[in-house]
Amino acid sequence: MTKSSSPKDVKIDVHYLTRVEGHGDITVDVRAGELKECKFKVIESARFFETMLCGRLIYEAQHLTSRICGICACGHSLASIKASEKALGVVPHEDTLLLRKLLLHTEQMDSHVLHAYVLVAPDLLGVKSIMPLVKTHKPVIERAFRMKKLSDWAGEILAGRHTHPISFAIGGLTKIPEKAHLQKLREMMVEARADYAETVELFKKLTLPSFERKGQFVALSHDKEYAFYDGKINVNGEKLVDPQDYLSVIKEEVRDYSSAKFVTVNKAPYMVGALARFNLNGDKLDEKSKEVASYLGLKRPCYNTFMNTVAQVVEWGYCLEDSIAILERLIKDGIDEEKVLVTMYPKKDQWPVKTRAGRGVGSVEVPRGILFHDYTVDDHGIVTAANCIIPTNQNINNLEADMKKIVPEIVGSQGEEEMRLTLEMLARAYDPCISCSTHLLDVRFVS
């Protein structure tokens, strides 16, 4: 079969990993132009984080659950801390909240810049990875590394490190970030405005495929801010639900062919992540970010999955500006050490541990979408039940639905190579994770 021909029979196997459960396959089978099968299958062994947590002290939960994902480690850590605080009845100080928002912003920035530059830009510039771009587009790559380094360093000075943050604990922090470091971070962020402006120009020049499927969107929404750290579950802009009641809207289902659970809202797939957040909360962006969105052709509501990357670019700018504002406040007012400094685990004289018994749900927006941690503890601080719902699992159904719509649209009009690229790019648009998405699709054409 030649490159330019339009196959009517296509068998596609997408091999990629979900961040949590490792390797997965997407199987698409088209015969005589008709879609016979479209399935997502996670073939990696489950890690059983939920059962690992049971029987453990709640104070170990953030350390353990940050190990679910090396890229979203800060988000898992914060969702875990929020769930624990809710269960134990701990209320953190305002300065602690500001530092958590700042850490979460820098994680969004870290992940978004990787996705936009390392994964998506090579597609749009017609190469297989950033490696060839080191020669042809050196300033672009240097800029990406600069932007990446900014978030790495932020993680280091705020939490000890970005991958598996150290100092963020239930009730506060175990180490107060140094003022000089906060000042330096602010300076670096102000300088990064120039890199951001260039990034916007880069994405202005690139064209994303057109596609539309009117699906569902879910994200946290807050009445005062563009929600990342806190808010209520917003379902399609139609209703707001307290995260504590997430199980009343979000349903998990087990299928015998996949170790990842399938998740639905209103018995149907839904999308989480930057595009969902932009669609539901875009009115809470600052004026500058709204202008960037409109300059890049992103309008609410947007039903083109490929535009998720553009929404990430918009969010990068928003996170940068909001981080600068938070830093200026922390530098000006200082951090109330007495209210913020805590220990990670009970002290020697607090054993055997006594706590209140309860259940808490913690929800935050991580780069790939809304994340839930749900813990129940007894009065010795021992976890008796736990549940975690991660964004990539929520997006799997939606990716399947997108594939089912796009395959019949492109079969017959696109050649072999073009189809392969379109499907790869669609999978990448969800930003399932770095390594997953750089893994090429294995598209087999049945002739």
Place this chain on the structure above:
Amino acid sequence: MSKAKPKVAFFEFTDCEGCQLQVANLGADLLELTKAVDIVNFREIMSEEGQEYDVLVVEGSIASRHDEERLKAVAAKAKVVVALGACAATGGVNNLKNLKSLEEQKKIVYGDVDPVKDAIPAKPIDTVIKVDYYVHGCPIHGPEFIKVMQCVLMGKPYKVPTYPVCVECRQNENICLYDKGQFCLGPITRAGCNSWLPNNGVPCVGCRGLIDNPAANAQKDILEKYGLTVEGILDKFTLYCNAQKERAKYDKEFESKGR
């Protein structure tokens, strides 16, 4: 190893991929390393795949029969194997699932449906293949990875520190967490991370594994000062050390091979 630039491949199994991210984040040091080696497979940053390699860097533990078979297949091509991070080196937090019956856990997580029929108890990679170098930690400490790679290039063994984290913690002039009324596994955990957690006000939880023969080699002055026993502090932090207890039988074997 041949004098030509050795080819290095990274593969991950059951894990969070955070250790590869630590490598990707090395920035300038990683670029320096690529002057001496060719990285032919590193999916966190590239999609091109090389089929031949000399050095295999494995991240993650082995938790399914599929993992086991794949590990054997990728190791067959390599001359040298490096275990990257706690999951590969000791099983890491994945070992915690071994404390309960797999059947019971499947029932809790999946109910009556069993989509993970080939799951097995989690284990370190050296239970399946021969390992030449260990980079401990959850996550790994970047500078130690560079040291290990330098040893790989020179073809000499890398000696994992045998002294406890307390040694590094004191060099860093931290106030001892025991003096602050907390428990800490520093006195019995292998050093090499530059006391990363205590530097940030958090007790060491033993992610790098225990020092050999903790009863003899522990930071004894601290244990004595606070009237502690090795068992007594081990019971406070079991995220990694349940794994380590199981692991003890392998440690003697390492020592006899001079690793």
